[in-house]
Amino acid sequence: MLDFAILGILTDGPMHGYELKRVLADSEHGFWTVSFGSLYPALRRLEKQGFVSVGTGGGSRRKVYQLTPEGKAYFQEMLEEPGSTDEERAFTLKLAFFRYLDPDSRIGVLERRRAHLTSRLAESRKSMKDSANRTKRRMDDYTLALINRSMQSTEADIAWLDELIENERAARRPRKPRRARGTTPEPNEI
Amino acid sequence: MLDFAILGILTDGPMHGYELKRVLADSEHGFWTVSFGSLYPALRRLEKQGFVSVGTGGGSRRKVYQLTPEGKAYFQEMLEEPGSTDEERAFTLKLAFFRYLDPDSRIGVLERRRAHLTSRLAESRKSMKDSANRTKRRMDDYTLALINRSMQSTEADIAWLDELIENERAARRPRKPRRARGTTPEPNEI
DNA sequence: TAAAGCATGTAAGAGGTTACATGATTGG
DNA sequence: CCAATCATGTAACCTCTTACATGCTTTA
Numbered sequence: 001m002l003d004f005a006i007l008g009i010l011t012d013g014p015m016h017g018y019e020l021k022r023v024l025a026d027s028e029h030g031f032w033t034v035s036f037g038s039l040y041p042a043l044r045r046l047e048k049q050g051f052v053s054v055g056t057g058g059g060s061r062r063k064v065y066q067l068t069p070e071g072k073a074y075f076q077e078m079l080e081e082p083g084s085t086d087e088e089r090a091f092t093l094k095l096a097f098f099r100y101l102d103p104d105s106r107i108g109v110l111e112r113r114r115a116h117l118t119s120r121l122a123e124s125r126k127s128m129k130d131s132a133n134r135t136k137r138r139m140d141d142y143t144l145a146l147i148n149r150s151m152q153s154t155e156a157d158i159a160w161l162d163e164l165i166e167n168e169r170a171a172r173r174p175r176k177p178r179r180a181r182g183t184t185p186e187p188n189e190i
Numbered sequence: 191m192l193d194f195a196i197l198g199i200l201t202d203g204p205m206h207g208y209e210l211k212r213v214l215a216d217s218e219h220g221f222w223t224v225s226f227g228s229l230y231p232a233l234r235r236l237e238k239q240g241f242v243s244v245g246t247g248g249g250s251r252r253k254v255y256q257l258t259p260e261g262k263a264y265f266q267e268m269l270e271e272p273g274s275t276d277e278e279r280a281f282t283l284k285l286a287f288f289r290y291l292d293p294d295s296r297i298g299v300l301e302r303r304r305a306h307l308t309s310r311l312a313e314s315r316k317s318m319k320d321s322a323n324r325t326k327r328r329m330d331d332y333t334l335a336l337i338n339r340s341m342q343s344t345e346a347d348i349a350w351l352d353e354l355i356e357n358e359r360a361a362r363r364p365r366k367p368r369r370a371r372g373t374t375p376e377p378n379e380i
Numbered sequence: 381t382a383a384a385g386c387a388t389g390t391a392a393g394a395g396g397t398t399a400c401a402t403g404a405t406t407g408g
Numbered sequence: 409c410c411a412a413t414c415a416t417g418t419a420a421c422c423t424c425t426t427a428c429a430t431g432c433t434t435t436a
Contacts, residue, residue, distance in 0.1 A: 002423075018387050027317040028333050030340075031310075038424050040389060061387065061432065085397075085423095098332040120221075127217040142288040142354075143218050149350050150220075153343055160339050164332075192395075208415050228396055230417060251404060251415065275394095275425075 001086060001093075002042050005029060007051060007067060007075040008097040014055075014066040017043055030092045046071070080105050082112050107168050114161045121154050191276060191283075192232050195219060197241060197257060197265040198287040204245070204256040207233055220282045236261070270295050272302050297358050304351045311344050 009015065009023050017039055025033045043065060046052045051071030055064050067075070079101045084090040091113050098106060124147060131139060139147075199205065199213050207229055215223045233255060236242045241261030245254050257265070269291045274280040281303050288296060314337060321329055329337075 016387080017389095027314055027321075027337055028329060030336075031313075035425055036387090036389075037391090037426070042423090063388080092336065095332050095336050099330045123221070124217050131217075139218065140289045142285050145350075145354060146220075146282065146285050147217055149347070153346065156343065156346070157339070160335075164335060206415080207417095225397060226415090226417075227398075227419090232395090253416080 001084065001089060002034060002038060003046055003051075004075070004078045004090075005032065005093055006039075006042060006046060006065075007071055007078070008093065008100070010052060010065060010067045011072070011075060011097070011100055014064045016062040016064050018062075020065075029096050030089065032089075049074075051075075075100070080109070082109075087116065103168070103172065107165060107172075110161055110165045110168065114158060114165070117154050117158050117161070121151060121158070124151050124154075191274065191279060192224060192228060193236055193241075194265070194268045194280075195222065195283055196229075196232060196236060196255075197261055197268070198283065198290070200242060200255060200257045201262070201265060201287070201290055204254045206252040206254050208252075210255070219286050220279065222279075239264075241265075265290070270299070272299075277306065293358070293362065297355060297362075300351055300355045300358065304348060304355070307344050307348050307351070311341060311348070314341050314344075 005024060006020060009020060009029075015023070017036075020043075021034060021036065021039055023029070025031060043052065043063075047054055047065075049070075050068060051074050052065045053068050055066065056062070075097075079094060079097060091109075094101070094109055098109075101109070128147060195214060196210060199210060199219075205213070207226075210233075211224060211226065211229055213219070215221060233242065237244055237255075239260075240258060241264050242255045243258050245256060246252070265287075269284060269287060281299075284291070284299055288299075291299070318337060
């Protein structure tokens, strides 16, 4: 996960550790204030795996990390590969690096996310109905408020994803205005 | 965190490990599908600390865990104590167990959460302005969409908290209808 | 020249996960 | 009686955190 974020940031160009920490903490990557005890070992790991190469930054003490071709390939894999343990963070990061993903794959990522949220919503609804039926002990108001807010938020997320998906589709059929019903079809469509 | 959830669930009555796992996975506690490799060591830990006591559940193989007075006290502490590493989950759990928190402390918890979200929102806005000013490299549309959606969701959360806070306040002044402006004040208000 | 901030790192440990192992109990 | 599910546990590992240690570089 952290590896993914590091590789993504290094795609824009070489950078040293301290700077990476700062960039990660920017809103662009979801305020991930990672600690040095996490960052430096991660960089070492990536170096050992051959995904980044280190160079000294012009005589100073800074170590500048640069993406290798293998690192680039690995990053591309992670961009497309569905899922991980921390779905939320993984999706946030993917979206932050969406410009590096080829347009054909973008819709797939968005739709997998949409499916995930939809099924979560369905589970929520089901579990609320179940709990309403077995009247033994109904939820208290706080729990109810929590679940309702969570469902409301998920619904908004889905609507937001739909927008993104629609935008993406619109970009894939550039300025081909929809033909009115009944007009002559293109020859190859007959 | 897991300890907190376990103690909270056991407040309702004794339960054995396997059942705890199921209850945790319910929507009431935010779908926390915890693994056995995490749950059983946690129970052992709580037992060693004297927060739960084990008893065999009627000759069967099940181990039934029960809250001790120390466990109850510790749980109450965690309900009030502000913050932890994972703010989101901590707040969700606190709300799920809000009925066990004395009404006087509830508003405090809600307002701390509100303050936290408000400052997060302010940071977001600031970092967006900053990035708009240093025109060097403006954010791409995906990143922008992400941040906007996040801010929108946080705003909704704050509004939702305001509702909860208002409800809580209303409950603390029971059926004392608001006096119209200009009417005689209570003697002790002069 | 001292303080503030830059820069890299290590050690210990918290708190989870997956995968594995084992055996009891229940239902078709 | 066999499969599914109940029930408990261990071992190895992963990822990240906190706290500590060290020394360089800029600036007031």
